[in-house]
Amino acid sequence: MTSTDLRPPTAPGTPPIALAARLGGIRxxxxxxxxxxxxxxxxxxxxxxLPAADLMPRERIAAAAERALRSPAAVQYSETAGLARLREVVAAHETGRTGRPVGAADVVVTSGSQQALDLVARALLDPGDAVAVEDPVYVGALQVLQAAGAAVHPVPLDADGMRVDLLAARLEAGFRPRLVHTVSSFHNPRGVTMGQERRRALAGLAERYGFLVVEDDPYGLLAFDGEPPRPLAAHGDHVVRLGSASKVLAPSLRVGWLVAPPVLAAAVERLKQSTDLCGSSLTQMITAELLADEAWFAxxxxxxxxxxxxxxxxxxxxxxxxxxxxxxxxxxxxxxxxxxxxxxxxxxxxxxxxxxxxxxxxxxxxxxxxxxxxxxxxxxxxxxxxxxxxxxxxxxxxxxxxxxxxxxx
Amino acid sequence: MTSTDLRPPTAPGTPPIALAARLGGIRxxxxxxxxxxxxxxxxxxxxxxLPAADLMPRERIAAAAERALRSPAAVQYSETAGLARLREVVAAHETGRTGRPVGAADVVVTSGSQQALDLVARALLDPGDAVAVEDPVYVGALQVLQAAGAAVHPVPLDADGMRVDLLAARLEAGFRPRLVHTVSSFHNPRGVTMGQERRRALAGLAERYGFLVVEDDPYGLLAFDGEPPRPLAAHGDHVVRLGSASKVLAPSLRVGWLVAPPVLAAAVERLKQSTDLCGSSLTQMITAELLADEAWFAxxxxxxxxxxxxxxxxxxxxxxxxxxxxxxxxxxxxxxxxxxxxxxxxxxxxxxxxxxxxxxxxxxxxxxxxxxxxxxxxxxxxxxxxxxxxxxxxxxxxxxxxxxxxxxx
The missing domain is CATH 3.90.1150.10 (Aspartate Aminotransferase, domain 1)
Structure with missing residues (x-):
C-alpha cells in the first residue's frame, strides 16, 4: 500500500479510493x-x-505586546467575533471611512481579510450559486469561490475599475448573482481604482437586484495622494466591507475584519466558531492599541x-x-x-x-x-x-x- | 425593507430570500x-x-515576542503550512510522543487544533459521508462535521474510552465511515482515556476498513501522573493526529497542528491558503522558541x-x-x-x-x-x-x- 492510498485494495465492501485523486481537485x-x-x-x-517589512512598526508592536502581556487576557481564549475593544476601534475607523454609522456589533474580526471572504462565501453560497468577479481577478477570491462551488462569472476591468455597465446589461438580461466581489481601490493585480460613479451605480444595482457586493479593500489607505477613495459602502447598504491591518501595520498580526448587516455578521461569527474558535487576543490587543492611537497611526x-x-x-x-x-x-x-x-x-x-x-x-x-x-x-x-x-x-x-x-x- | 432581508420583494425575476432564514441553519x-x-x-x-490564565507563561511569552520582533520575519506573511522552524520542533515533539518518525513535511501548523479539524473535514468529506464520533461528543467536532454535511454516527463511551467493540460490530455489518473522530486522552466532556488495547484495535480497524482516525489530543501532556498516554498514532498509520499549544502554553498563540500523510498534509495546506493565507509568524516564532526549550517546557x-x-x-x-x-x-x-x-x-x-x-x-x-x-x-x-x-x-x-x-x- 502506498502512502497516497488510504483505502487498501482489500477493504471489504468498498472500492479503493485514492486519496490523491480525491484531493487533486483543490486548486x-x-x-x-x-x-x-x-x-x-x-x-x-x-x-x-508582500508589503515592505522594513516599513512595519516592529518596535511599536513589541512595546504594545509587552503592555498587553501584563494582562491575563492576552494569553486566554477570546470572543469569537473579536475583542470588544478592537471591534469598537474598527467600527470608529469604518464610520470615518464610509461616512455611515458602523457599530461594534456590525464588525467581526477575522484572521486577515482572507478569512472574512472565506466565511462570507461559506455562509452565503450554495454550490452552483452565481458570483461575479473582476477579470483579471484577485486569486485569493477565486480560490475561495471555487472552494465554495460557486459558478464564477468574470466582468472586465478598464482604467476606471470594473465595467459596471457590462454587469448591468447582464443583470438586465436575467443574470442573478448572489455576490459581486470587487477590489475597489488599487486593484490586485490591475492597480486600477473604481470611479465614484461606478461605485454608486454598483451599489444601486445591488439593491435593485438583491445581491451583496463584497468590497475587498486592503489597500484603500495607501493612496499616494493621501486621500483614500470613498468606499463603495458609502453608497448603499448592500455592501459587505472587508478590511485588513496587514498592509498598514503588519501581516503577522493576522487581523482583518468585515463590516456586514447584523444577521450576516452573526452567521459569520457562528461559522468562525467552528472554524477556529477565535482569533488571537494578543495580536488583537496590539492592533487595537495601534489603531486607536490615531495621531501615531495617521x-x-x-x-x-x-x-x-x-x-x-x-x-x-x-x-x-x-x-x-x-x-x-x-x-x-x-x-x-x-x-x-x-x-x-x-x-x-x-x-x-x-x-x-x-x-x-x-x-x-x-x-x-x-x-x-x-x-x-x-x-x-x-x-x-x-x-x-x-x-x-x-x-x-x-x-x-x-x-x-x-x-x- | 428590513435589514435581515437582502433581496427586496421587488427584485425582478427572483423571489425574495430572507437572509435570516438562509443563515438560521448554522448551528x-x-x-x-x-x-x-x-x-x-x-x-x-x-x-x-478555559485553561488557567494564571498558569500561562506570560513573562516568557513577552520575552520571546521581544526577541522575535528583532527580525523582520516576525511581522511579514509566512509559509501557509507554518514556519519551517516550528514544523521541525513539532515534528521532533510528535516523534517523541508517538515513537514513530514524523518529519516536518508531515506537519501543518493551524490556528488552534480546531482549524486542523475543520480543514481535514473540508478536504476529505463530501455531504452525506459517514463519520463516527464519541457520544457524548466534543461539540467543536460536531459543529465542524455538521458544517461539512457529514452523516454523524455516535459510538458510546465508557470508563475506558470509545466502545471500539461496538464500532467493530457496526463495521462488520457494513458501516463504512470515512473518518472516526476521538478525543483519545482525558476526553472532553467525559474525562475518560481510551485504553491501549482499544487504541491498537481502532488503529487496526482503520487499516482494515480504510477509514482515517482523527486523534484529537489537546490534553495528552496534562496527565496527572506525568506519563502522557501513548498516542493512538503509535499503533498505525491511518491516524491523523491533532495537537495544540493552547492547553500547555496559551490559547492566544492560536497554534495547533496536524500530523498527516503527506498527500493529506498538502491538501490541507492548499485549503488553508484560501482560508486565511497563513498563520501568524510572530506567535509561531514565540511557540517554536518555547517548545524547543525542552528543559523549560518540561x-x-x-x-x-x-x-x-x-x-x-x-x-x-x-x-x-x-x-x-x-x-x-x-x-x-x-x-x-x-x-x-x-x-x-x-x-x-x-x-x-x-x-x-x-x-x-x-x-x-x-x-x-x-x-x-x-x-x-x-x-x-x-x-x-x-x-x-x-x-x-x-x-x-x-x-x-x-x-x-x-x-x-
Missing part, C-alpha cells in the same frame, strides 16, 4: 507556488504581494504611503527607460502593484523561467485569469513595487529587460 | 452561548473549557499538571462532601474536566438557570449529545476544574449543591 495558487521558486536569495522577487500610514509612492516612481521610471514603447504600463496611484502589457505579444508565462535565470521574479498575467485559458492576459505581468527600496527595484527591472531581450532574440 | 454552540451568561463577575463559571508542563491535579482533587472532594451519594462522578486523571451524573434523575438543563442564580455555571450533559434529544445525558453535567484555584472551586461546588437542593425541594 493551489500558481502565485504562491511561484513564490517558492522566487524565494532564492539571488532572485529579486517582484512576484509576491503619521505611520503617511510614511508608508510616501515611501510606496517613491518606490512606484522608481519602478515605473525603470520600466520606461528599459522597455520604452515595447510595453504599456499602468501608472500606480496607490496600493502595491504595477501592470505591464508587452506590445509584441510576449508570452509572459514563457518569459518567467528566463527571468528567474536572470535573477528576477514576477507573476504572469495568465495567473489572474478567471478561467485558466486566460488568453487576454498572456502578454501581461504584475510587478509588486512595495517589497524593495528604489535602487533594488531599478536593478530588478534591468534584469527583467535583459531576460525579455534574450527571449526575443 | 451555534450552546456552550459558547452559555459562556455569555456565565461571564458576569458574580458567577463562578465551571462551564468554559518543567512548565509539570507545573501546570501538578496544579491541575490539586484543583481536580479540591473539586472532587467538594463534590463528595456536598453531594455524597446523590451524584456519581468521574475521577479525573488528567485534562480539565470532571463529569457528574445525578442519581435522582435531575434534569441538568433545568438546574442550570437556578445554578446561575446561585452564582455558578456548568454545562448540562445534553449539550454534548450527538443528536439534540440527548435523553441519556439529561442528568449529567461537565465541570471544568482548570480555571480556578482550589478554594474558589470549593465555593463553586457549594453553590451548585445549594442550587440542586433548592431544585429538589
Amino acid at each position: 493551489g495558487s500558481a502565485i504562491r507556488d511561484l513564490l517558492t521558486l522566487t524565494a532564492h536569495a539571488d532572485v529579486l522577487s517582484l512576484a509576491g504581494g 503619521a505611520h500610514v503617511d510614511g508608508v504611503r510616501r515611501e510606496n509612492r517613491g518606490r512606484a516612481a522608481a519602478l515605473t521610471a525603470a520600466v520606461d527607460t528599459e522597455f520604452g514603447d515595447s510595453v504599456t504600463r499602468s501608472t500606480p496611484t496607490g496600493g502595491m502593484f504595477c501592470w505591464l502589457e508587452f506590445a509584441d505579444g510576449t508570452d509572459t508565462a514563457e518569459l518567467l523561467p528566463r527571468a528567474l535565470e536572470h535573477g528576477v521574479g514576477f507573476v504572469p498575467g495568465s495567473a489572474f485569469a478567471v478561467d485558466t485559458a486566460g488568453t487576454d492576459l498572456r502578454s501581461a505581468a504584475r510587478l509588486c513595487f512595495a517589497t524593495y527600496p528604489p535602487d533594488v527595484l531599478t536593478e530588478a527591472v534591468r534584469r527583467l529587460a535583459r531576460a525579455a531581450r534574450r527571449s526575443n532574440s | 451555534g454552540s450552546a456552550i459558547r452561548d452559555l459562556l455569555t451568561l456565565t461571564a458576569h463577575a458574580d458567577v463562578l463559571s465551571l462551564a468554559g473549557g 518543567a512548565h508542563v509539570d507545573g501546570v499538571r501538578r496544579e491541575n491535579r490539586g484543583r481536580a482533587a479540591a473539586l472532587t472532594a467538594a463534590v463528595d462532601t456536598e453531594f455524597g451519594d446523590s451524584v456519581t462522578r468521574s475521577t479525573p486523571t488528567g485534562g480539565m474536566f470532571c463529569w457528574l451524573e445525578f442519581a435522582d434523575g435531575t434534569d441538568t438543563a433545568e438546574l442550570l438557570p437556578r445554578a446561575l442564580e446561585h452564582g455558578v455555571g456548568f454545562v448540562p450533559g445534553s449539550a454534548f449529545a450527538v443528536d439534540t434529544a440527548g435523553t441519556d445525558l439529561r442528568s449529567a453535567a461537565r465541570l471544568c476544574f482548570a480555571t480556578y484555584p482550589p478554594d474558589v472551586l470549593t465555593e463553586a461546588v457549594r453553590r451548585l449543591a445549594r442550587a440542586a437542593r433548592r431544585s429538589n425541594s
Whole structure:
C-alpha cells in the first residue's frame, strides 16, 4: 500500500479510493507556488504581494505586546467575533471611512481579510450559486469561490475599475448573482481604482437586484495622494466591507475584519466558531492599541504611503527607460502593484523561467485569469513595487529587460 | 425593507430570500452561548473549557515576542503550512510522543487544533459521508462535521474510552465511515482515556476498513501522573493526529497542528491558503522558541499538571462532601474536566438557570449529545476544574449543591 492510498485494495465492501485523486481537485495558487521558486536569495522577487517589512512598526508592536502581556487576557481564549475593544476601534475607523454609522456589533474580526471572504462565501453560497468577479481577478477570491462551488462569472476591468455597465446589461438580461466581489481601490493585480460613479451605480444595482457586493479593500489607505477613495459602502447598504491591518501595520498580526448587516455578521461569527474558535487576543490587543492611537497611526500610514509612492516612481521610471514603447504600463496611484502589457505579444508565462535565470521574479498575467485559458492576459505581468527600496527595484527591472531581450532574440 | 432581508420583494425575476432564514441553519454552540451568561463577575463559571490564565507563561511569552520582533520575519506573511522552524520542533515533539518518525513535511501548523479539524473535514468529506464520533461528543467536532454535511454516527463511551467493540460490530455489518473522530486522552466532556488495547484495535480497524482516525489530543501532556498516554498514532498509520499549544502554553498563540500523510498534509495546506493565507509568524516564532526549550517546557508542563491535579482533587472532594451519594462522578486523571451524573434523575438543563442564580455555571450533559434529544445525558453535567484555584472551586461546588437542593425541594 502506498502512502497516497488510504483505502487498501482489500477493504471489504468498498472500492479503493485514492486519496490523491480525491484531493487533486483543490486548486493551489500558481502565485504562491511561484513564490517558492522566487524565494532564492539571488532572485529579486517582484512576484509576491508582500508589503515592505522594513516599513512595519516592529518596535511599536513589541512595546504594545509587552503592555498587553501584563494582562491575563492576552494569553486566554477570546470572543469569537473579536475583542470588544478592537471591534469598537474598527467600527470608529469604518464610520470615518464610509461616512455611515458602523457599530461594534456590525464588525467581526477575522484572521486577515482572507478569512472574512472565506466565511462570507461559506455562509452565503450554495454550490452552483452565481458570483461575479473582476477579470483579471484577485486569486485569493477565486480560490475561495471555487472552494465554495460557486459558478464564477468574470466582468472586465478598464482604467476606471470594473465595467459596471457590462454587469448591468447582464443583470438586465436575467443574470442573478448572489455576490459581486470587487477590489475597489488599487486593484490586485490591475492597480486600477473604481470611479465614484461606478461605485454608486454598483451599489444601486445591488439593491435593485438583491445581491451583496463584497468590497475587498486592503489597500484603500495607501493612496499616494493621501486621500483614500470613498468606499463603495458609502453608497448603499448592500455592501459587505472587508478590511485588513496587514498592509498598514503588519501581516503577522493576522487581523482583518468585515463590516456586514447584523444577521450576516452573526452567521459569520457562528461559522468562525467552528472554524477556529477565535482569533488571537494578543495580536488583537496590539492592533487595537495601534489603531486607536490615531495621531501615531495617521503619521505611520503617511510614511508608508510616501515611501510606496517613491518606490512606484522608481519602478515605473525603470520600466520606461528599459522597455520604452515595447510595453504599456499602468501608472500606480496607490496600493502595491504595477501592470505591464508587452506590445509584441510576449508570452509572459514563457518569459518567467528566463527571468528567474536572470535573477528576477514576477507573476504572469495568465495567473489572474478567471478561467485558466486566460488568453487576454498572456502578454501581461504584475510587478509588486512595495517589497524593495528604489535602487533594488531599478536593478530588478534591468534584469527583467535583459531576460525579455534574450527571449526575443 | 428590513435589514435581515437582502433581496427586496421587488427584485425582478427572483423571489425574495430572507437572509435570516438562509443563515438560521448554522448551528451555534450552546456552550459558547452559555459562556455569555456565565461571564458576569458574580458567577463562578465551571462551564468554559478555559485553561488557567494564571498558569500561562506570560513573562516568557513577552520575552520571546521581544526577541522575535528583532527580525523582520516576525511581522511579514509566512509559509501557509507554518514556519519551517516550528514544523521541525513539532515534528521532533510528535516523534517523541508517538515513537514513530514524523518529519516536518508531515506537519501543518493551524490556528488552534480546531482549524486542523475543520480543514481535514473540508478536504476529505463530501455531504452525506459517514463519520463516527464519541457520544457524548466534543461539540467543536460536531459543529465542524455538521458544517461539512457529514452523516454523524455516535459510538458510546465508557470508563475506558470509545466502545471500539461496538464500532467493530457496526463495521462488520457494513458501516463504512470515512473518518472516526476521538478525543483519545482525558476526553472532553467525559474525562475518560481510551485504553491501549482499544487504541491498537481502532488503529487496526482503520487499516482494515480504510477509514482515517482523527486523534484529537489537546490534553495528552496534562496527565496527572506525568506519563502522557501513548498516542493512538503509535499503533498505525491511518491516524491523523491533532495537537495544540493552547492547553500547555496559551490559547492566544492560536497554534495547533496536524500530523498527516503527506498527500493529506498538502491538501490541507492548499485549503488553508484560501482560508486565511497563513498563520501568524510572530506567535509561531514565540511557540517554536518555547517548545524547543525542552528543559523549560518540561518543567512548565509539570507545573501546570501538578496544579491541575490539586484543583481536580479540591473539586472532587467538594463534590463528595456536598453531594455524597446523590451524584456519581468521574475521577479525573488528567485534562480539565470532571463529569457528574445525578442519581435522582435531575434534569441538568433545568438546574442550570437556578445554578446561575446561585452564582455558578456548568454545562448540562445534553449539550454534548450527538443528536439534540440527548435523553441519556439529561442528568449529567461537565465541570471544568482548570480555571480556578482550589478554594474558589470549593465555593463553586457549594453553590451548585445549594442550587440542586433548592431544585429538589
